[in-house]
Amino acid sequence: MIVVDDIAEMEIVSVDAILEKYIPEHELKEVQRILYGGKLEKLNIPSAAEELAEEKKFELAGYVIDAAPENIRPPRIVRIGAIQNQIVLPTTAPLVEQRDAIYKRIESMIEAAGMCGVNILCLQEAWPVPFFFCTREKDPWCQLAESAEDGPSVKFLQNFAIRYNMVIICSILERDEIHGDTLANTAVVISNSGKVLGKSRKNHIPRSGDFNESTYYLEGDTGHRVFQTQFGKIAINICYGRHHPQNWMMYGINGAEIVFNPSATVSGLSEPLWSIEARNAAIANSYFTCAINRVGTEHYANEFSSGDGKPAHKDFGHFYGSSYVTGPDGRRTPGLSRTKDGLLITEVDLNLCRQTKDTWCFRMTQRLPLYAESLAAAIKHDYEPPVIKE
Amino acid sequence: MIVVDDIAEMEIVSVDAILEKYIPEHELKEVQRILYGGKLEKLNIPSAAEELAEEKKFELAGYVIDAAPENIRPPRIVRIGAIQNQIVLPTTAPLVEQRDAIYKRIESMIEAAGMCGVNILCLQEAWPVPFFFCTREKDPWCQLAESAEDGPSVKFLQNFAIRYNMVIICSILERDEIHGDTLANTAVVISNSGKVLGKSRKNHIPRSGDFNESTYYLEGDTGHRVFQTQFGKIAINICYGRHHPQNWMMYGINGAEIVFNPSATVSGLSEPLWSIEARNAAIANSYFTCAINRVGTEHYANEFSSGDGKPAHKDFGHFYGSSYVTGPDGRRTPGLSRTKDGLLITEVDLNLCRQTKDTWCFRMTQRLPLYAESLAAAIKHDYEPPVIKE
Secondary structure: OOOOOOOOOOOOOOHHHHHHHHOOHHHHHHHHHHHHOOOOEEOOOOHHHHHHHHHHOOEEEEEEEOOOOOOOOOOOEEEEEEEEOOOOOOOOOOHHHHHHHHHHHHHHHHHHHHHOOOOEEEEOOOOOOOOHHHOOOOOOHHHHOEOOOOOHHHHHHHHHHHHOOOEEEEEEEEEEOOOOOEEEEEEEEEOOOOOEEEEEEOOOOOEEOOEEHHHOOOOOOOOOOEEEEOOEEEEEOOHHHHHOHHHHHHHHHOOOOEEEEEEOOEHHHHHHHHHHHHHHHHHHHOOEEEEEEOEEEEEEEEEEOOOOOOOOEEEEEEEEOOOEEEOOOOOEOOOOOOOOOEEEEEEEEOHHHHHHHHHHOOOOOOOHHHHHHHHHHHOOOOOOOOEEOO | OOOOOOOOOOOOOOHHHHHHHHOOHHHHHHHHHHHHOOOOEEOOOOHHHHHHHHHHOOEEEEEEEOOOOOOOOOOOEEEEEEEEOOOOOOOOOOHHHHHHHHHHHHHHHHHHHHHOOOOEEEEOOOOOOOOHHHOOOOOOHHHHOEOOOOOHHHHHHHHHHHHOOOEEEEEEEEEEOOOOOEEEEEEEEEOOOOOEEEEEEOOOOOEEOOEEHHHOOOOOOOOOOEEEEOOEEEEEOOHHHHHOHHHHHHHHHOOOOEEEEEEOOEHHHHHHHHHHHHHHHHHHHOOEEEEEEOEEEEEEEEEEOOOOOOOOEEEEEEEEOOOEEEOOOOOEOOOOOOOOOEEEEEEEEOHHHHHHHHHHOOOOOOOHHHHHHHHHHHOOOOOOOOEEOO
């Protein structure tokens, strides 16, 4: 039963679809080259997966970001999966029912990912729950916080990690019992063995628009960890952290080859930025990025205000999906739809990271000692910026 | 006499023009919102300037990036000008003639800028000369290097700075006689009083594709200076420095409100990155950016190789222009053409910088002490990145 299904008729499905619909072939090719670095080859999707997607009404798209063959290293082919989804039940339903309905929904999407041979799968930010941070209400929402070691969402996904030999990134509202029952915005990395490999917390917390998330949790304290999996080195930059290039940079310095950005963001606030930030990060750091945003409009029982002079209301806008993957050379996939649940599969060759470093030399020319020194000076209270006046 | 005028017939003029040509109004509006943050109001251009542009065959475009009125501060309206241009004579002509022909060409474009009330004007990278760095030939090109204090190009522009009460940014190949006759890639800031306010050198030097610029000069040693002008605080991030978010960040930390990025880059190498990097910098740092690229294809007398396995050749591709301005809120102007000389004028309200900082809080949430500490650790030779393994 999909109750929350009020996606406005007026919402366009995607920019990519509009470009393909109207622009003639020759010019479209140039537009796609300039905007996206070229049109990617489509991935061959098994028909069983396509049938499942059709039956369960979610989008299923697949692309290939290839790399040149090398003489010494074999290719390192990895399939990255990204899932974007709406909530299923109204936010007034009993909490466990809401969560179970999402579990059920996600299960069929993970099954499709398994059929497609996905090696690393990432879900959107706080995927098992409505994005209630807009409300600033602690009750009942804090009850949904769960353990990053053995909470219900982690346990739910561990089964699939084993069944499909798949690393799964599970972004949750974490309850940290060891440290005073505090909350955190946390991504848990579940290895393809089913074990919890570790967790990474959101480093930058918004205080902007409806996203008053510091009502619930503070800046993460796990730094810029990288997880060595069987399918490459990965890291997670959660949501608002994508606005901070220095955050992306540290994951790159620590060796990440794919950085995931599970997000939840609405069209009025960030949509013109969405296609820029994760893609810029891939380019600047010579790694792959995978940006995932949830879909749909969520309604809440009690009205809340947004600090923007407008009347109180019960929803905070349209989550516009548009999840996409970018390669280190700047080529990117089209986005998933702005309006519909979806699974994006991108086959990549991780060799492209080092190839791009060798070609463009952005890492070699980074001058990190200069910036270590500059930042150390700049953070002092008596810092005097070098401003030249007449 | 425009000799170098071989812009391939096949080059499209701009992505913006194609979108406007084919996409119906309602959907175009959404595409422009998602891609550019909305369609900007056009600036009212004096007819005398339009006539001059038509006569001299350069594009003249103007836009407004507005800000909300405030209660306490008056608006701070500034007009930013950006000029992109081809070389005029063949690269085999006597050096002084080549330069003089460019001076003459630029003069009419600056005149148009003056008519339009431009307050700060920036020219492209190494604007008085062909972009000969591809050739790796020292002779005769190094002869064109000039003083950043009183070289011919600086002197040429000082006249216009006074005449039009205009700050002008002059990007040159600098000859530093005080420091061993060495060369540098340098932007000179000429105040609207006509005085040289100071200079800022290119911080990151490419060793990529044809851009073997470290054959001529090394990494800049002027740090991240900001220039306090009558029309706001400005800084210059020259060309390849736009690939480095930490470089953009330091100009922001030092207080820049507008950062110019005079560039010279060709379509095969960087075009899909062009619309991403300067725009991402504006967003991440809550300032305006102005990215300028030269136009046309330059041919050289002697063939050179590009280290890419292809035969030696005498040109290194198409400079694709596409100069544009982005606001701190991510809204951007369309690009100037990919094929033609042009002057882009953008009227901005500098108040938008602080307004955006207050709204999005990217500066407040930047956590610089974390990164000062992380970088200080990361640059050590015995650094052990935090990599978690099973």
